[in-house]
Amino acid sequence: MVTDRESMEAEKANERFYQALNDSNLERMEEIWSHTMAARCIHPGWDILIGWTAIRESWQSIFSAGGDLSVEAADVEVNVVGEVAWVQCLEQIRNTGDAGDQLSVARATNLFVRDDGGWRMVLHHASPIPSPMEEDDLGLVH
Amino acid sequence: MVTDRESMEAEKANERFYQALNDSNLERMEEIWSHTMAARCIHPGWDILIGWTAIRESWQSIFSAGGDLSVEAADVEVNVVGEVAWVQCLEQIRNTGDAGDQLSVARATNLFVRDDGGWRMVLHHASPIPSPMEEDDLGLVH
Numbered sequence: 042m043v044t045d046r047e048s049m050e051a052e053k054a055n056e057r058f059y060q061a062l063n064d065s066n067l068e069r070m071e072e073i074w075s076h077t078m079a080a081r082c083i084h085p086g087w088d089i090l091i092g093w094t095a096i097r098e099s100w101q102s103i104f105s106a107g108g109d110l111s112v113e114a115a116d117v118e119v120n121v122v123g124e125v126a127w128v129q130c131l132e133q134i135r136n137t138g139d140a141g142d143q144l145s146v147a148r149a150t151n152l153f154v155r156d157d158g159g160w161r162m163v164l165h166h167a168s169p170i171p172s173p174m175e176e177d178d179l180g181l182v183h
Numbered sequence: 184m185v186t187d188r189e190s191m192e193a194e195k196a197n198e199r200f201y202q203a204l205n206d207s208n209l210e211r212m213e214e215i216w217s218h219t220m221a222a223r224c225i226h227p228g229w230d231i232l233i234g235w236t237a238i239r240e241s242w243q244s245i246f247s248a249g250g251d252l253s254v255e256a257a258d259v260e261v262n263v264v265g266e267v268a269w270v271q272c273l274e275q276i277r278n279t280g281d282a283g284d285q286l287s288v289a290r291a292t293n294l295f296v297r298d299d300g301g302w303r304m305v306l307h308h309a310s311p312i313p314s315p316m317e318e319d320d321l322g323l324v325h
Contacts, residue, residue: 079262081271088312089271089290120221120305122296123265127306129223129231148231150292150308154264163262164269166292168310170230 047155051126052119054153054160059114065104071097075154075161083166085134085147108138114149124155132167146172189297193268194261196295196302201256207246213239217296217303225308227276227289250280256291266297274309288314 054073061069074080078092082099090096103110114130132147152164196215203211216222220234224241232238245252256272274289294306 083290083292083310083312085310086312089273122267125264125267125269127267127269127294129306131231148225148308150225150294150306152269152292152294164271164292166290166308166310168225168227168308170225170228 048119048121048126051121051128051153051160052117054126054162055114055117055119055128055130055151058151058162058165059112062100063111065110067097067100067104070100073162075163077163079163081164081166083168085132085145085167085169108136110137111135126153126155126160127151128153144172146170190261190263190268193263193270193295193302194259196268196304197256197259197261197270197272197293200293200304200307201254204242205253207252209239209242209246212242215304217305219305221305223306223308225310227274227287227309227311250278252279253277268295268297268302269293270295286314288312 057069058073061073074093074096076093080093080096082090082096084090084099084103090099111134113133115133116129116131118129120127128149128151130149130151132149134145134147136143136145147167147169149165149167151162153160154163155161199211200215203215216235216238218235222235222238224232224238226232226241226245229241232241253276255275257275258271258273260271262269270291270293272291272293274291276287276289278285278287289309289311291307291309293304295302296305297303
């Protein structure tokens with residue numbers, strides 16, 4: 042039996058993930074993720090990363106790459122069955138670097154498993170999708 | 184407590200999914216999927232499909248597109264927590280059409296929920312990844 046509270050807590054865990062990403066905050070990312078070999082992460086266009094050590098390194102690399110990365114999660118849907126929660130959302134990704142603003146969109150599946158400490162992320166799978174927006178309309182530089 | 188039997192049954196459900204796909208068998212695909220609005224499907228490079236009706240239409244469209252599509256699942260990993268199973272695998276996709284063989288690879292997250300009838304697919308998220316193989320080595324025509 043899933044309560045609204047469990048669903049809301051899973052949604053908050055998902056929000057904390059995107060907040061840590063937007064803040065380039067590795068310590069907060071560490072709090073969110075499962076620190077096990079079972080953790081899996083697929084960044085948009087990347088191959089799969091296996092286990093927390095590899096995933097942590099990827100975030101460290103992304104956060105230290107410079108530029109300004111922001112990801113806004115839209116269309117957030119939360120499903121909870123027992124100790125597992127999975128979230129679907131649309132990622133609106135803005136990457137500001139030397140080449141100007143680059144805007145892209147991705148679909149994400151985020152999966153959390155509940156333990157004593159709350160919901161832990163065990164899977165982040167994000168994949169690029171065709172942008173619904175015309176780049177010209179946004180006046181972006183590429 | 185997850186038993187080996189539960190994990191094996193989830194793996195078999197995943198195998199039936201790829202068998203139905205390779206056989207272009209819509210009836211078998213219907214048996215595998217959850218027929219609810221909660222079902223979600225992201226084909227490689229597509230935006231998300233919401234609910235069984237839209238997902239069924241997509242398989243019908245893929246199966247009737249002609250050509251010869253085969254998907255071999257490799258590196259299959261099954262996780263079961265309670266009534267939820269999620270599977271990671273590498274999809275080796277071969278699409279034979281007028282333009283010859285096209286080979287691509289994708290990473291898939293397949294999520295199943297158990298009901299009285301066994302494991303039902305509620306999510307298929309597949310996304311293209313860079314191919315580890317040089318196309319020239321395979322002698323493919325593009």
